[in-house]
Amino acid sequence: MRNKTDLLSKGALQLVVSLIFFGRGWLTWRWDSPIRELIWQEAWWTPVLKNFDITWSHFARTSDAWISPALDAIGIFLVISALLPWLSGISRLRWTRWLLLPGIVIVILDAFSRWIAKDMQAGIGMEYALQIATPIALLILLRAENTSVRRENLIKWILLIAAASTFTGHGLYAVGYYSIPLEFRMMTTEILPLSETASLMFLKIVGWLDFIVVALIFLPITRRAGLAYMVCWGGLTTLARILAYYDSELPRYGLDPWLIEALVRTPHWLIPLLLLLREIFVIYRSEDSNHPSD
Secondary structure (H helix, E strand, O other), X not given: OHHHHXXXXXXXXXXXXXXXXXXXXXXXXXXXXXXXXXXXXXXXXHHHHHOOOOOHHHHHHHXXXXXXXXXXHHHHHHHHHOOHHHHOOOHHHHHHHHHHHHHHHHHXXXXXXXXXXXXXXXXXXXXXXXXXXXXXXXXXXXXXXXXXXXXXXXXXXHHHHHHHHHHHHHHHHHOOOOOOOHHHHHHHHHHOOOOHHHHHHHHHHHHHHHHHHHHHOOOOOOHHHHHHHHHHHHHHHHHHHHHHHOOOOOHHHHOOOHHHHHHOOOHHHHHHHHHHHHHHHHHHHHHHHHOOOO
């Protein structure tokens, strides 16, 4: 059974990391990146530029000539890096797992830049936890040919904590602790037959459910129920990007970039599904050990 669960973990993590790299790369290449905003932080860079006798106004006028090509290159690099999770899973090419590191750094930088753009709100940083933790978990998994129980548990807890963080971050916005994003409200009213007032109430309810579910996954007796909810709700919020923005009259049905936005949120439902299946396999292993064959 261990071999089956190892293959399940490996395959799921490879798929999710591949989609994260491809999606973030596509969005950076075709739709720009908030990383640009990090370079445009005048308060940060003015003292540095002074050391080179460069004024901020001169930098602002001339920097786009290299910022845009650099971001395009980063995006294309990430799109190509979507192949790495699969290559690094081949025994003779296991060394390529270290090439995942630049992609992980870029994904972290992208999340950091979005956090800065949101005035350093903790919620937005927490929402990206699964997108950051999943490539790290894959790198840990690929460090050895055979996965030990200790390494399995490490990966499990990394992903559980990341899932809890992502759902907590989402919940903070949904309940209105931070201003409820216009995107949340628009998708809700576009998909469901709800008024603006009813949609806000709906978001608050599911936001509180996010907090409850986070508590449930840390209790062994309720973990499977909590993970099952995460699979369903994470899948629905991912699919919502496609349903809300689909328009047959627009080029590519209006799904670029929303189909890609859905792809990068794959870990929000697939990682809880992986954790749920592993919990089920653990139960089966326990039952098999308690009822050995004659």
